[in-house]
Amino acid sequence: MSVILRAEHVCKAFGGVKALNDVSFEIREGEIIGLIGPNGAGKTTMFNIIAGVYPATSGNVEFLGKNINTVPTHNRVKMGMARTFQNIKLFSNVSALENVLAGCHNWSKSQWLPIILGLPKIKEDERRSREYSLQMLEFVNLIEKKDVFARNLPYGEQRSLEIARALAAKPKVLLLDEPAAGMNEVEKDALQILVADIREKLKITVLIIEHDMKVIMNLCDRINVLAQGEKICEGSPQTVRQDPKVIEAYLGSAMGRRDRFVKN
Numbered sequence: 237m238s239v240i241l242r243a244e245h246v247c248k249a250f251g252g253v254k255a256l257n258d259v260s261f262e263i264r265e266g267e268i269i270g271l272i273g274p275n276g277a278g279k280t281t282m283f284n285i286i287a288g289v290y291p292a293t294s295g296n297v298e299f300l301g302k303n304i305n306t307v308p309t310h311n312r313v314k315m316g317m318a319r320t321f322q323n324i325k326l327f328s329n330v331s332a333l334e335n336v337l338a339g340c341h342n343w344s345k346s347q348w349l350p351i352i353l354g355l356p357k358i359k360e361d362e363r364r365s366r367e368y369s370l371q372m373l374e375f376v377n378l379i380e381k382k383d384v385f386a387r388n389l390p391y392g393e394q395r396s397l398e399i400a401r402a403l404a405a406k407p408k409v410l411l412l413d414e415p416a417a418g419m420n421e422v423e424k425d426a427l428q429i430l431v432a433d434i435r436e437k438l439k440i441t442v443l444i445i446e447h448d449m450k451v452i453m454n455l456c457d458r459i460n461v462l463a464q465g466e467k468i469c470e471g472s473p474q475t476v477r478q479d480p481k482v483i484e485a486y487l488g489s490a491m492g493r494r495d496r497f498v499k500n
């Protein structure tokens with residue numbers, strides 16, 4: 237399996253706060269990789285650097301063998317990177333289908349002038365975008381809700397819709413930022429099946445930030461653990477679960493988290 241995404245010696249400082257210090261890891265094609273750590277560990281900062289929200293202070297990010305340090309976010313999407321957000325960012329006053337359609341824009345060639353002119357090529361593009369969006373809604377089990385406004389969907393379905401919109405971009409890598417946050421146990425089980433299907437059926441590589449240890453341990457091939465901006469462990473769920481540094485980091489940040497590692 238070839239390396240699809242690589243972070244090399246990434247550092248990020250926000251004023252005096254060192255959010256990331258010399259963090260390196262790589263993701264191979266077809267893997268589901270976890271990025272975990274206690275609150276403030278630097279997970280979202282790492283995600284934002286990978287997605288191009290802001291640059292690293294130093295270090296490199298490579299995607300598909302190319303250094304992307306200076307590639308803007310929208311071009312990373314075009315290259316094959318899509319993400320969801322910790323706080324859901326849907327267009328709340330439009331339908332589920334229209335939300336997913338918005339995710340197709342990076343490969344659909346539709347532009348406003350040809351649409352107004354009603355050119356046949358654009359009609360064909362629109363038809364393909366709509367067809368693909370419906371397929372993605374079906375994939376995340378929301379086809380019945382295609383005409384429902386995003387804001388009227390239950391929380392778990394809003395998260396699924398966000399995933400469908402990211403999938404509509406036809407990514408090679410999907411970045412999921414705390415997809416299980418706020419979900420009940422039934423929704424979490426469905427999420428695990430969905431993420432496994434994204435890898436198996438759509439052949440998309442996944443990087444996932446998640447606080448829910450059961451979800452992470454069940455899904456991931458390998459896990460990278462951050463604490464206070466540094467990578468303290470990398471390995472299989474089994475390795476990470478038993479690593480004293482990991483247990484210590486979680487214990488240090490919130491008493492009781494150790495139980496979650498030991499039991500799950």
Ligand SMILES: Nc1ncnc2c1ncn2[C@@H]1O[C@H](COP(=O)(O)OP(=O)(O)OP(=O)(O)O)[C@@H](O)[C@H]1O
Pocket residue numbers: 250253254255273274275276277278279280281282
């Ligand atoms: N834009 C910013 N400006 C200043 N400091 C920031 C900024 N973003 C993050 N930080 C700081 O960087 C550190 C890492 O934050 P980050 O959000 O990456 O952690 P996290 O692991 O995602 O935490 P959580 O699990 O709570 O979401 C924290 O100390 C945070 O306060």
